Amino acid sequence: MKGLKVAVVGATGLVGQEFIKILEQRDFPMNSIELLASDRSAGKKLFVNHRELVVKETAPASFKDVDIALFSAGAEISRYFSPLAAQAGAVVVDNSSAFRMETKVPLVVPEVNPEDIKLHKGIIANPNCSTIQLVVALNPLHKVNPIKRIVAVTYQAVSGTGSAAVEELTEQSKQVLEGQNTVPHVYPHQIAFNVLPEIDVFLDNDYTKEEWKMVEETRKIMHAPDIAISAVCVRVPVFIGHSEALHIEFSQPMAPDDAKRILAQAPGVKVLDDPGISLYPQPWSAAGTDDVFVGRIHRDVSHPNGLVMWVVADNLRKGAALNTVQIAEELIKRDWLHPGEAGK
């Protein structure tokens, strides 16, 4: 097939950088790439496949002849530029929260609901990082034994907030180790050697928006509007890799060995589960990898149909950039770039 023209919006951000790495690593079938960012970052130079490219300021005209636009520059930028990109003929895969819950916008994790991609009208939404690893690990079990309820508690890395947060954790850690005081800028309180049960804004029901995303997005992706879900989302002093402690209630009892067998064959999942040798997923080792790692799979003694699991993934890769690129790959592989023209 002919190579495509790709645009990356938010190219200088943590996820944008990861977009470029992943497009290179997976040898994405593109002829050319436009690197777009805010005016503040315009003029910066980045290497893509050993070629130096200049980052341009995102503008309404940026999407001429672009086939696929990968967005990760925040909800506001997406809300403004995604429709313009779609009008210009590009298919947008958007990593922001802007369109995720819009009925007509597919919200996709390729291992779970690839068929939804076909329904796009020019914009496809990439889910929130914590949701992606959750549904990759749970959907294979849900298909065998429908899930009734999920209680998810997270340990989320600062890279989910962006590069300023990575810098804040670095600086504050040094300051604490040197006995100095810290002053928070990115987070409301010190994050070094601390944990903060606040990610994104608080809603009227006293859940945070991050927690509520896990509720709503999980139901939409899994086509399971009736699953009861509660989440507590917590920022921890980790650079890369989100971890989740899950208590799952199934329709029927779920033997841990069955769950392990199903997950061992599930796409995108790697089971790391041997307590005897302290083998379980950890964010430090998951960083830079593509799988959703699952371990500590065992019966929940507090519920007859309960199972406990520990799920870890690289929040910048599977939790963001990789999943977005995988959606773009499906678009190409299944010839769904222009679904209106399908069958021609």
Added chain:
Amino acid sequence: MKGLKVAVVGATGLVGQEFIKILEQRDFPMNSIELLASDRSAGKKLFVNHRELVVKETAPASFKDVDIALFSAGAEISRYFSPLAAQAGAVVVDNSSAFRMETKVPLVVPEVNPEDIKLHKGIIANPNCSTIQLVVALNPLHKVNPIKRIVAVTYQAVSGTGSAAVEELTEQSKQVLEGQNTVPHVYPHQIAFNVLPEIDVFLDNDYTKEEWKMVEETRKIMHAPDIAISAVCVRVPVFIGHSEALHIEFSQPMAPDDAKRILAQAPGVKVLDDPGISLYPQPWSAAGTDDVFVGRIHRDVSHPNGLVMWVVADNLRKGAALNTVQIAEELIKRDWLHPGEAGK
């Protein structure tokens, strides 16, 4: 009343040091104090109430004339020396796991089950850190609306492991910040900028012993053998302060405002709950304080009788040394040092 003779076993450890601080701060009614430790630490000098004292090696004869012996030197030391101390006439308050689940040994959190102290036969057990803060926060609610099920997920500080772990987190953090490799000694994997879902050994049911302590000790302290409990215990790169995300299922619906009102009046509890100004408990701010802090109290949308809470306490103080000293204070206040002689 006459001053008492107190012995501290494990005086040079993190909890031992905290014992001394708390005895001083609370002006504990003691005439003299024996500082005991392993032969490795014998000869060290420590200050108590501005007097320099020499640490002695713990020996069978160490407990002559001792009225109260506070133990925090590990289960093995407790198993050997506690019965000897009790035989010598001391009342032992033991912070190890050695006797906690023995039927005839009271397991006590003074805010919850002070009356159990009276049943002692010379040894009283202090619960595990994660359990203490859990029951202080939950028992006041349980008395009003019996709890059916607890799902607890923890964020536990390295000081719970001891001073070598504090050093390991410090050293590894420096190494990571300087781009060096780390080598784990205390934990099976790197703890700096990482999280580890393994605390204490794994049991046959694939829970860890730490997780199982929360199940069994909570039931014993609250006299509630039927509460269903599951816990996931996770070590995080925090120096002091354990945090817990709790999903609680009550017998009847529990309005968050009622829970807040009850907890605001509960002994040993401080409610910090104002999401609008990012007010919630954090381990960094809880370190060095005595209360069990509770926040993020809200309805659990996934269960009709569910409530979500976030509970933080200083694991060395309320989670260990303070609770032990509080038990000793009750012994004195209620004249239960020698319960057989009560009424004389």
